[in-house]
Amino acid sequence: MARGTAAAAVNLLAWWVLLFVLYLVLISAVSALELMVGAGFALLGAVTAEAVRRAEHPRPRTGxxxxxxxAAFPGTLLRETGxxxxxxxxxxxxxxxxxxxVTIRTAPEVDAALAAAxxxxxxxxxxxxIRRAAAGPPEDGAPDTADDATTGTAKRGEAARTPAAGHDLTAHLLRPAASAVERALGGRRLT
Incomplete structure (x- = not known):
């Protein structure tokens, strides 16, 4: 907890210093009132930057x-430029x-945002x-009913579903053939 608070304080201070110095560089005359206004708005900007950092803390799954x-991207870039x-x-x-x-379903371990990028x-x-993949139909050999998680018994009339696998990326492609990047991502085309 202390480490997170210290990191937030350092981040807040860094943003405040950066924004205040930027303000000082951009104003023409420096008076006490302008210094107070600049310090106040720099603090407001620093608090906003810290709030955005906390809200947008990405944790990409790379693999x-x-x-x-x-690695396949440079060759794909040259080929697709032509x-x-x-x-x-x-x-x-x-x-x-x-x-x-086309719609491409990514593998579960692939981060959808990085794949799309x-x-x-x-x-x-x-x-x-980009949409989260929906649960699919029952797999071959799967029972026609889903097990109730609380009792371990099958519920009547409910089909067993396979768990969602990755995300569905809708993409516009110049050519219908899959690129090396698409093949390396390990997904499959749905359309």
Whole structure:
């Protein structure tokens, strides 16, 4: 607890100093009133920055799949830049297709935001929506009823569902073929 409070205090002080120095650099005349106003607004900005840091504390899940996808990115970038140039040329000549809209289900261990950033950073793909994957239909060999967690007995009329697997990324692609980045992420296309 003390470590978190000390870190927040250091963060708050750093933001206050940074914002106050920025204010001093940007004003033309320095009077006592302007120093108090600048110090007050710098404190307000520092408190706001600390609140945003606490609210937006990201914990990305990185793993082997994202590392492989990142390694495949430079080649994909070069290949898709050429594909984009050809797509623009075909569109200018009125012989182009608009691309394809697909839904890609990511593997459970892949962070959806990082996967979307990697896919969208290449010229051949643009992720336009991210949704948590819904539970799927019963798997082959699964019972037709779901077990009640409290009693261990099956509930009548409720189908057994497989747990959700990752996220569904809706993406616009220049080409229907999967890129090296998409293949490295280990997901599968739903559409």
């Amino acid at each position: 082997r799949r994202l590392a492989v996808a990142a 594909q984009l140039a050809l797509a623009v040329l075909r569109t200018l000549l009125r012989r182009g297709d608009p691309g394809v809209l 990697l896919l969208s950073a290449s010229p051949g793909a643009c992720v336009i929506d």
